[in-house]
Amino acid sequence: MAVSDANLPIGVFDSGMGGLTVLAALRQHMPTEDFIYLGDTARLPYGTKSAATVGRYAVQAANVLVQRGVKALVVACNTASATALDLLAKEFAPLPVFGVVDPGAAAACAVTDASGVAVLATESTIAGGAYQRALLAQQPALRVLGRPCPLWVTLAEQANFASPLTNAILLDGVAGLVKTAGTPDAPSVLLLGCTHFPIFTAQLKQLLGEGVRVIDSALTTAAMVAAAMQAQNLVADHGGKAVFMATDGVQRFQTVGAVFMGEAIPDVELIDL
Numbered sequence: 001m002a003v004s005d006a007n008l009p010i011g012v013f014d015s016g017m018g019g020l021t022v023l024a025a026l027r028q029h030m031p032t033e034d035f036i037y038l039g040d041t042a043r044l045p046y047g048t049k050s051a052a053t054v055g056r057y058a059v060q061a062a063n064v065l066v067q068r069g070v071k072a073l074v075v076a077c078n079t080a081s082a083t084a085l086d087l088l089a090k091e092f093a094p095l096p097v098f099g100v101v102d103p104g105a106a107a108a109c110a111v112t113d114a115s116g117v118a119v120l121a122t123e124s125t126i127a128g129g130a131y132q133r134a135l136l137a138q139q140p141a142l143r144v145l146g147r148p149c150p151l152w153v154t155l156a157e158q159a160n161f162a163s164p165l166t167n168a169i170l171l172d173g174v175a176g177l178v179k180t181a182g183t184p185d186a187p188s189v190l191l192l193g194c195t196h197f198p199i200f201t202a203q204l205k206q207l208l209g210e211g212v213r214v215i216d217s218a219l220t221t222a223a224m225v226a227a228a229m230q231a232q233n234l235v236a237d238h239g240g241k242a243v244f245m246a247t248d249g250v251q252r253f254q255t256v257g258a259v260f261m262g263e264a265i266p267d268v269e270l271i272d273l
Contacts, residue, residue, distance in 0.1 A: 019076025047122020116143025
């Protein structure tokens with residue numbers, strides 16, 4: 001890819017709105033870059049789909065972004081990163097393609113202790129073992145526990161954060177898996193293996209107490225992408241805009257998405273994959 005493409009936007013996609021946490025971190029790290037974000041809200045969630053289906057969806061979403069003209073792809077979906085990253089890299093080569101699994105694993109390994117890491121993610125991500133492999137590749141003797149939390153994506157997309165029911169579902173998801181007074185030998189590092197889950201970070205910290213470190217991949221992914229753009233001479237010299245697309249529920253995307261982004265989303269284009 002030529003240096004003349006440096007001022008093209010960076011494409012970002014997710015199954016829904018969770019990837020907006022990654023987009024927010026990317027914009028924080030790279031304020032002069034333009035971005036195009038696609039949320040495949042019509043087919044959410046990806047985490048309960050087969051690997052073949054996720055791969056097909058991911059290629060379709062990425063293809064829309066590539067047709068719009070982007071200089072890199074960020075797969076801001078843990079399920080798609082875990083199951084389709086190699087497929088996307090091959091399909092759209094030589095376009096740089098970045099996932100969120102390896103950066104998340106690196107962030108967890110940087111702060112873990114002998115108690116290990118507990119991974120919470122979608123069914124597909126846990127069953128596929130992508131985080132387990134990524135963590136063990138960096139620390140072969142690391143203790144890694146994983147648990148699927150299929151209801152958490154739905155909770156996040158509903159923006160229903162503070163209800164007693166949400167608290168109960170969050171606690172059920174981590175029961176026996178992370179360090180508490182009743183489980184002193186459990187891991188003290190909790191890795192959120194889904195980009196929807198960081199919306200619950202403050203709540204999880206309050207529910208679990210100071211003994212548990214809650215890690216997500218957004219900031220680490222953003223730092224990795226920023227470094228790669230620098231290394232490949234693809235840093236934009238002007239910009240800062242973001243364009244948003246969704247495959248369903250535009251009005252809801254604007255309302256709930258603003259919570260994930262931490263700022264208003266003025267316009268969302270409705271597209272069909």
